[in-house]
Amino acid sequence: MKILVVDDEKIILQGIVRLLKSNPLVDDVYWAEDAFIALDFLKGHQVDAVVTDIRMPEMDGLELIKIAREEELCDNFIILSGFAEFKYAQQAISYQVTEYILKPVDPEELDKAVRDIKYKTELKEKNRNNQENSVVTSEELEEKIRLETYKETEIEWILQNILLLPDIRHPQSQKIRMILEYIFIHPNAKDAVGDFIGKSNFLPVDCAAQSLYEVMCFYVKRESHPSSVVNALLITIEQYRNAEVCLDYVAGQLFINSNYLSGLISRSIGISFHSFVRLLRVSFAQEMLKNTRNYSMEAIGYKSGFSNTNMFFRTFRDITGITPKNYRTGGK
The missing domain is CATH 1.10.10.60 (Homeodomain-like)
Known part of the structure; x- marks a missing residue:
């Protein structure tokens, strides 16, 4: 799998990249420090998933997902958000986000989200092959x-x-x-x-x-x-x-x-x-x-x-x- 990580906080960005690189299902990890750089990258590279923060300057994570979907740059997205933005994150339902992950990121939860996307991608490919042969x-x-x-x-x-x-x-x-x-x-x-x-x-x-x-x-x-x-x-x-x-x-x-x-x-x-x-x-x-x-009961x-x-x-x-x-x- 190829995954792009987008976050304007350098320490968090490096931590997510490190976690993904240690995942045996992930082949390549790319990163961008804002949504504009991420969009430019997606226009020239194919990835299986985008992991993005919500709050970023000038263009937030939801706008990034919206544009990426409209331009068919990627199908799978994982949102990272602090608890304070949790209700805001719920707006992404219409964008069919794969998973919301609260900060600080739980490695097991990130791993599960990656496994789900991997399975979804393989199933989609299998269905495509079945349709071609049907x-x-x-x-x-x-x-x-x-x-x-x-x-x-x-x-x-x-x-x-x-x-x-x-x-x-x-x-x-x-x-x-x-x-x-x-x-x-x-x-x-x-x-x-x-x-x-x-x-x-x-x-x-x-x-x-x-x-x-x-x-x-x-x-x-x-x-x-x-x-x-x-x-x-x-x-x-x-x-x-x-x-x-x-x-x-x-x-x-x-x-x-x-x-x-x-x-x-x-x-x-x-x-x-x-x-x-x-x-x-x-x-x-x-x-x-x-x-x-x-997750707490409140979350x-x-x-x-x-x-x-x-x-x-x-x-x-x-x-x-x-x-x-x-x-x-x-x-x-």
Whole structure:
């Protein structure tokens, strides 16, 4: 892997570079002391990932990511931020940032982010090769799904690709969110997905994952889902970690009445918009509590999309039956 590190603080920059150079998955590490130098470098060199600080003079890390994505200079980004800028970092959700890492940087967390990008890159390449060798292109397959003229083997191929990443690398709740997102994008394929669910004997053990699973099963059994519901849930899945996301915000994005949208969502998935957001946030918090030790409870709450720690604790306990602290220690 080739990685570019961007930070205007020289000591931190050198520390990150040193950590990455010691990683066996990383072949080359480059560095830049501001976003302008980084963009110039990216225009002439191909890298697998960019690790960038948020606060930098003249052009910040989010603007760097935005431009790099628009100009297709890189696909994978890791943001470094101090706790004071944590809410600010949440704005990067729309840029599909791979990971937020709080300073001081935990070497294990940086290593995990690198491994995730490595796996994602290899999976993308594998899928590209599969598409080149398949009978139909991905665009043709999407058209077949839309018109319901697909073959069972073609649907299975898509499901395998969607399930592969979360099944191998992530806990159950993210796996379910990925399947839900697929259903929302291809609502006409819900029967095939329902079939897959029925045959997989998949039984989630985490409380939030179980709740999301029930939402998913309920959804695939419904006869019809207005496009506004699909779009609303997609927006919610993409941005639920932003504490500002609410029904009014989503309705505004779709230019429809929030009360009308609320009724559509409740009828389509069997729970309210508010409950769906709570499930998404708690399931993400469960993953963080399982897989990270360096974040405080306050940081995990903010990272999961809760506006304050009291709300995080109360919601987590309502859904799981235990506190976040007890969940982290295995109920002890």
